[in-house]
Amino acid sequence: xxxxxxxxxxxxxxxxxAKPVPQGEITSPAIQRLIDDMIETMHEYDGxxxxxxxxxxxxxxxxxxxxxxxxxxxxxxxxxxxxxxPEITARSDAKRMxxxxxxxxxxxxxxxxxSEQLSARWLDRAGRPVEAEVQGFFAVVIQHEVDHxxxxxxxxxxxxxxxxxxxxxxxxxxLRRNDESEEG
Numbered sequence: 001x002x003x004x005x006x007x008x009x010x011x012x013x014x015x016x017x018a019k020p021v022p023q024g025e026i027t028s029p030a031i032q033r034l035i036d037d038m039i040e041t042m043h044e045y046d047g048x049x050x051x052x053x054x055x056x057x058x059x060x061x062x063x064x065x066x067x068x069x070x071x072x073x074x075x076x077x078x079x080x081x082x083x084x085x086p087e088i089t090a091r092s093d094a095k096r097m098x099x100x101x102x103x104x105x106x107x108x109x110x111x112x113x114x115s116e117q118l119s120a121r122w123l124d125r126a127g128r129p130v131e132a133e134v135q136g137f138f139a140v141v142i143q144h145e146v147d148h149x150x151x152x153x154x155x156x157x158x159x160x161x162x163x164x165x166x167x168x169x170x171x172x173x174x175l176r177r178n179d180e181s182e183e184g
Contacts, residue, residue, distance in 0.1 A: 004055040026127040046071040051148035062145035086122035091115035100154040111163040
C-alpha cells in the first residue's frame, strides 16, 4: 500500500465527471490496489472519505470511514465503505447545514446545505450491488464524495460564503460558538 498525492483545487481532474469503473475491472489487481491506497491515504490525512479524482484518478470510486477522526471529533462512526459507480437515487427535502472541509481544499471549512437522508446504490469492492438508505453524517459524506465524482467540490454547494473560514480560525471562533450553542 502507498500514500497517494492528494489533488488540490485547481487541478483539472477535480472538475471532470469521472468515468465509471468497468464491472470486469473491479476485482483487478490495479483497482484493488487503488482502493487500498485510497484507504491508506484517507487515514494518513485524517479524512472521512476520499474520491478517486482526489488522487488524480478519473474513476467513479470513493472510500468512506469514520473512527475517532481528529478532524471530525464529533462525527459518528461509519464502517469502511467502498463505493464504486455510486448513484444517489433519492434525496430528502429536509436539509441540514453542516461544516465541511476537503483534503483537496486543504485548510478551509464552510457551511454546506445537504439532504438529511438519501437512498443510494453502488458496487462494493467485490463488485456486488449495494442499496442503502442513509441519514445524518453518513448521508452528508456520501453526497460530498459523489460530488467529487461529478466534478464538484463543497465550495460549489455553499450558499453563504461568509462562513468560509481557514481551519485555524474555524477552531478559534466558530467551533467554540457551535459548542456553546449545543450546550445551551
